[in-house]
Amino acid sequence: LAKTTQPISMDSYEGQEVNITCSHNNIATNDYITWYQQFPSQGPRFIIQGYKTKVTNEVASLFIPADRKSSTLSLPRVSLSDTAVYYCLVGDGKAAGNKLTFGGGTRVLVKP
Amino acid sequence: DVKVTQSSRYLVKRTGEKVFLECVQDMDHENMFWYRQDPGLGLRLIYFSYDVKMKEKGDIPEGYSVSREKKERFSLILESASTNQTSMYLCASRTTVGQGNNEQFFGPGTRLTVL
Numbered sequence: 001l002a003k004t005t006q007p008i009s010m011d012s013y014e015g016q017e018v019n020i021t022c023s024h025n026n027i028a029t030n031d032y033i034t035w036y037q038q039f040p041s042q043g044p045r046f047i048i049q050g051y052k053t054k055v056t057n058e059v060a061s062l063f064i065p066a067d068r069k070s071s072t073l074s075l076p077r078v079s080l081s082d083t084a085v086y087y088c089l090v091g092d093g094k095a096a097g098n099k100l101t102f103g104g105g106t107r108v109l110v111k112p
Numbered sequence: 113d114v115k116v117t118q119s120s121r122y123l124v125k126r127t128g129e130k131v132f133l134e135c136v137q138d139m140d141h142e143n144m145f146w147y148r149q150d151p152g153l154g155l156r157l158i159y160f161s162y163d164v165k166m167k168e169k170g171d172i173p174e175g176y177s178v179s180r181e182k183k184e185r186f187s188l189i190l191e192s193a194s195t196n197q198t199s200m201y202l203c204a205s206r207t208t209v210g211q212g213n214n215e216q217f218f219g220p221g222t223r224l225t226v227l
Contacts, residue, residue, distance in 0.1 A: 034214040043116075043202050043218025044155070087154070091214055100214060101171070102147070102155035 004088045009107040018075040020106050022088030025069050030092040033064060033071045038085045038105070047086075048073070075108075083110045115139075116219040118203055124225045131190040133222055135203030143206040144186035145216065146170075146178065148199040155202065161186055162208070193226045200224075 005023040012018045024033070032051050036044035048055055050062040050071070061074040075082055085105040119134035137144065145160040147170075157170030159178040167178050175197060179187045186205075190197055200223050204216040 032214050036216075041221070043204070043221055044216075045218070046215040049214055089214065100216070101157070104152070104154045 003101070004090060004103050006086075006088050006103065006106045008104065009109070011109045011111060012078055013111050014079055015077050018078050018082070018108060018110075020073045020075075020086055020088075020108070021070055022073070023070050024088070024090045027068050027090050028092065031090045032092070033062065033068075034089045034091070034100070035060070035062065035073045036087045036089070036102075038087065044087060044102070078108075078110045080110050080112060082108065084108060116203060116205055116217050118201075118219040118222050120222050121220060122223050122225075124227065125193050126227050127194060129193050129226075131193050131224065131226075133188040133190075133201055133203075133224070135186045135188070135205075135219055136184055137186075137205035137217070138184065139205065139207070139217070140183065141205035141207045141217075142183075143208060144180065145204040145206070146176075146186065146188045147202045147204065148172070149202060149221075150199050158188065193224075195226050198224060198226045 034049040035047045037047050038044040048060050048062045050064050052064050055062045063072045085107050087102050087105040089100045091100040116137045125131050143162050146158045147155040149155045156172050158176050159170050161167045161180040164183050177189045200221050202221045203219040206216045
């Protein structure tokens with residue numbers, strides 16, 4: 001399983017862009033990169049997934065360089081409600097025995 | 113919307129009791145997962161099931177067992193609860209349809225306290 005490394009915490013202010021970088025040096029050819037968001041007392045929620053280059057949805061963008069050894073989750077113009085823990089995972093979604101390993105995540109605090 | 117429900121939000125049990133945590137999903141997903149979450153340790157996978165009656169150990173299966181008799185239901189069993197099993201337990205489900213689909217849908221969690 002590909003191990004991921006991400007910062008423990010980040011502070012930001014309302015209206016700013018937040019970028020969280022995740023390292024996954026031993027990512028496998030079939031692995032996808034997935035990000036989740038978790039609020040206190042709730043289960044994690046899927047944000048975005050990508051394989052290479054750039055993926056964008058209504059919530060975030062995901063930037064993946066050509067070597068795929070890292071990825072950056074970008075949250076545009078954050079608000080107080082974006083305060084949460086963000087997890088980066090890599091894994092092969094098609095494998096029957098696929099397990100995704102959640103690391104410690106990045107705790108993002110958005111200040112007024 | 114996919115819905116994953118767990119039988120209890122809060123549960124208090126005594127040491128040595130047998131504990132059942134139930135999880136039900138309504139989207140015909142093939143895969144189901146049980147995690148526990150503790151402060152500073154993130155989410156750790158206990159067991160997962162990729163189909164009915166199929167199960168595989170996760171990273172921390174000791175002290176737990178699981179049952180998946182029907183596709184929509186995945187049960188976590190603590191044969192003899194101990195205080196170090198006090199934790200938040202999260203169930204998730206996922207389809208294997210689609211390329212590289214790693215989207216898991218989580219339930220609200222069960223906070224279990226073992227006294």
